[in-house]
Amino acid sequence: MGAVAWLPMSAQPLRFFSVRRKSTRKGSTMPNDLQNEQNAGSASQWISETLEPRGCLGIPAFLLVTVVILAGLAALAALWRMSRESEDLAQRKLRLRSVRLEPLLYAEGPIRLEDLQGKVVLLNFWSTWCPPCLMELPHLAEQYRKYRGREGLLFLSVSCGPGPKEDPEEIRSHTAALLANQQLELPTYLDPDFVTRRAVNEAVGFRGYPTTLLLDRQGYIRRVWVGFDRQMPEELDRLVEQLLTEVP
Template structure:
């Protein structure tokens, strides 16, 4: 192997290592399995209110990561809207728009078209998306009163799967 190729390989390896390290203020991605602590975050809603996950301790939480360009997200939203009304006094439901991979304008249009009334959080920098391993969307996560993961599901949920996730929190 020539000196050029060895040098290039070294530079690329170092670049990959540095990019994987992240910064100290970013939530770190950890395997999200049942019983593990849910990564804390602070995000703003569409109306500018701040929501910090750790402030919701003592409450049951359902997070749904979505994007406006995602067909399965669009298909499951009517059922999520129905669940938000059915469980509004028992479970805090938040949509998490991966705004770093979307646009605010498209997200706003999506919310209007879907007639969503439950709070929508904006992950503008993608830090929460990364912490929750939300590489693809939709992803749904339920969190118990102690801030621990109850369930983590990739992909579009059926109404029955949603019902199961909400019931598992109660």
Template sequence: MLVPQTRKPIQIWLNKGLALFSPSTIDENEQQVLTDYHWVLKSTSGGLVNLENYKGQVILVNFWATWCPPCIAEMPSMQALYKDYKDKVTFVFVSNESPADVQKFLNEKGYTFESYRPTTASPEVFDVTSIPRTFLIDKSGHVIIDKTGAANWSSKEVRKTLDEILGEEI
């Protein structure tokens, strides 16, 4: 029998095991394409952004929550990827929680990325029914990775994929 206070830490620990695996890319003929970039989000610091501003860039969109054990388990790898690619990739972390709760979580964990809350409906491609859910979109709008559940986002495979779609030497 699990004591309620031990449930979340155990779930996070189990999901960290799952987060050791790298997400897979989608075969080119099965990739969806993001065509409608109009999506307004509000940052935890209060600024508004429209995904339209990032059209033509490589974008990583992650739907998450502070209470979600798989989300928490994959966040260290997200932070590592963000640290190394923040100047080359647009990172959009999306949570429906209050900005105060999200910012408190980010501060406590030492995460340096910005998180956003949607203010308009998301594009159809982002049909999210469970979290974490992460999308990697190339410069032409192709969804290269669509992963539900925890993963290792700082893996060699993800970095190789990013370097390829960024057009950099591997």
């Protein structure tokens, strides 16, 4: 087997070729003048005799590989930074247009927009495949234990899938395995058809995982966190206590 070469073919995908070593018989070298029809015919014969197709990689597939590599590098850069954004929205009077959450694990029942009325709501979106989410998870579970049963507070943890088409059973399986491994009993919900995330995106923009929203008793979004750092639980505690004491 000889050297490997890439050769673009007109109106065809890129083809992967293996060059067979030839003897010095006539016709084994590439003709110099491809403008001449006779020489062009000889060139075509040389290509067919010398290059043997060994498979095919279409241009779309090649581009897909490139995109995947670039996306992977971007994800590594984001993971390296582990940045966290926090935005105070108290003055903007923004509300969620729709909420539809279904119980996934340890949760009692479905949640709709009307269930949020008159309550301080902590709404967190996370995923088992997200490294910052895994860093945040023990702190999130601690927040839940601290506020469990607290009157006027609704704690909503939403486990999300990795792509545009989420498989509820796959999310359930991965979430259950992770919580069992971490020995956590965190009531967790599913966001079918991205209904709640779309509402978040319309209101304040949904920029990634983990995302945490804090809503006051009037339903206004008071704070949004994107990402995680170890100062967030302390900041969250202070704001939750503040909102619980506010008169609706």
